[in-house]
Amino acid sequence: MSDTSRDKLHNPDWFRNLLAFFLISAFVGVLPLLIYKTIPSDNKEVIVYIIGQLSGMATTALAFYFTQKAGQDALDSKRAEATGKMADTIATATAAALAPPPSPAPDDGGERPAGEEPKPST
DSSP: OOHHHHHHHHOTHHHHHHHHHHHHHHHHHHHHHHHHSOOOTTTHHHHHHHHHHHHHHHHHHHHHHHHHHHHHHHHHHHHHHHHHHHHHHHHHHHHHHHSOOOOOOOOOOOOOOTTOOOOOOO
């Protein structure tokens, strides 16, 4: 079995695409038969029912692809926004971690009384 065949078996999109193609082709293929063939009156109700089911399935397949594309675009924009925020946060944290520590306040060199600690700078 080739690598591309294995990829197809593990990827459910190929079957979904094939099924949608089949449903839409079946619906479009049946329409000319209804126009050019006479439906026997005994089978009319069954044929109308089958065509209704087939048109519903074809419409559902089309709706899936259009709504999936719109939903995917919205999801992609949210992911891009979240990734941008995450990158900014990481850059800020990295800059803060790599920044040199603050240098101590310079000593004024003056004399202090014995036992007195230098005043902390604020």
